[in-house]
Amino acid sequence: MTILVTAASGQLGRLVVDALLTRGAEPSSIVAGARDTSKLADVAARGVQTVELDYSKPETLAPALEGVDAVLLISGSEVGQRVPQHGNVIDAAKAAGVAKLVYTSAPKASTADYPLAPEHKATEELIAASGVPSVIVRNNWYIENFATDVARAADSGVIAASSGDGVIVGATRADLADAAAVVLLEDGHLGEVYELSGDQAWTSADLAAAASEVLGRDVAYTPLTTEQHVAALEAAGLDAGLAGFVAGIDAGIAQGVLDVPTGGVSRLTGRPTTTLVDGLRAALAPVAA
Incomplete structure (x- = not known):
């Protein structure tokens, strides 16, 4: 079986390639796609095939998909452009007769009302309409997403957010990459929609407590209203659209x-996910470097 990992030069894509190899995939059975293949030199050195693959350039997609059985479509990073970009890949996968298309979506994408959901919901609908056999993996929040906030808290002693007492069931990128690798490698899973979550649920107050443990100093959670949060983000230099x-x-x-x-991830991988404290420690290493 030949597996194509799109966006393989990105943080998640690289980890998926690592996980596939760790789980026994032959390097020659993995195809790593990226807009700039020079960024995949280290991957190629491990025996993995590399190809140019640009979601916005359909002419790169058919060659990349030639002879491929399974595809991991990692959601694009260009907000506002993702639906047509993903649509290009889905169309190419259909034309190539791909047997399994795995898409990295967002939590509760088809039912929840929040800024990340619409493009993911639309992509899930495109996949369903295409008829390509598929698996949806909805990745919960990356623990690494909090690294910058925790690093700042080393000086300020504060983590400020407008998430209230909302619960997060996150995991590390490596945990989520491993779950994706399992879905790609194993028979079955077709038609499933997996809410990929960690083993530990936490709130922003719990995040502050974990930051206290990691940093060795007291860190407090300061709840903000949405309006206060927008104002703070704009004061930090974000434009109004991004702050909102x-x-x-x-x-x-x-x-x-x-x-x-x-437990969404561990049920697939057969191993516990990384704890919040351990995930933050690992994430802070490159931030501090």
Whole structure:
């Protein structure tokens, strides 16, 4: 079986390639796609095939998909452009007769109202309409997403957010990459929609407590209103649109969009997920470097 990992030069894509190899996939059975293949030199050195693959350039997609059985479509990073970009990959996968298309979506994408959901919901609908056999993996929040906030708290002693008491059931990128690798490698899973969650649920107050443990100093959670959060983000240099987007995600968290049953990842991988404290320690290493 030949597996194509899109966006393989990115943080998640690289970890998926690592996980596939760790789980016994032959390097020659993995195809790593990226817009700039020079960024995959280290991957190629491990025996993995590399190909140019740009979601916005359909002419790169058919060659990349030639002879491929399973595809991991890692959601694009260009907000506002993702639906047509993903659509290009889905169309190419259908034309190539791909037997399994795995898409990295967002929590509760088809039902929740928060800024990340619409493009993911639309992509899930495109996949369903295409008829390509598929698996949806909805990745909960990366623990690494909090590294910058915790690093700042080393000086300020504060983590401020407008997420209220909303619950997050996150995991590390490596945990989520391993779950994706399992879905790609194993028979079955077709038609499933997995809410991929960690083993531990936490709130922003719990995050502050974990930061206290990691940093060795007291860290307090300061709850903000959405308006206060937007103002603070704009004061930090974000434009109004991005500030509203970020605060809108926190508003979604407050409403429960990341509150899903625990253990989604470990049920697939057969191993516990990384704890919040350990995940933060690892994430802070590159921030501090």
